[in-house]
Amino acid sequence: MEANASSATETSLPAQRVAELLEEGHVQVIDVRGSSEWEIGHVGGARHIEFDQVSAHADTIDKGTPVVFQCRGGSRSEMIAAAFRESGWEAYNLDGGLRAWQERELPLEPEGGRIEGA
Numbered sequence: 001m002e003a004n005a006s007s008a009t010e011t012s013l014p015a016q017r018v019a020e021l022l023e024e025g026h027v028q029v030i031d032v033r034g035s036s037e038w039e040i041g042h043v044g045g046a047r048h049i050e051f052d053q054v055s056a057h058a059d060t061i062d063k064g065t066p067v068v069f070q071c072r073g074g075s076r077s078e079m080i081a082a083a084f085r086e087s088g089w090e091a092y093n094l095d096g097g098l099r100a101w102q103e104r105e106l107p108l109e110p111e112g113g114r115i116e117g118a
Helices: 015-024 035-040 055-060 075-086 096-102
Strands: 030-031 067-070 091-094
Touching: 015 091, 015 096, 030 091, 055 091, 067 096, 075 091, 091 096
Parallel strands: 030 067, 067 091
Antiparallel strands: none
16 A cells, blocks of 8 residues: 655655545545544544553554544654554644644534534
């Protein structure tokens, strides 16, 4: 699976590409934000594992499927993605986080979902 897009770096993928890969079932998306952030709006099909719990749940993340980590702006998720890459996963960061997702008017769940502080 070729996860990279021409406008992405080796470690980050743009929101539109992540949406396409998720729809095609070629990627797993993990939201590392807090519970209150998750509840008011998240990417459909994403899995929620809070930032400080991700390493404890690493064995539940499919190592055979590329994984995209995301948070609100991309800084928390980039740290997690880097650690997973170092441990052998094909791991990416959602470039610009959910802010970029929302800027491209990609859908959030639940219906009418939003990003905290946006």
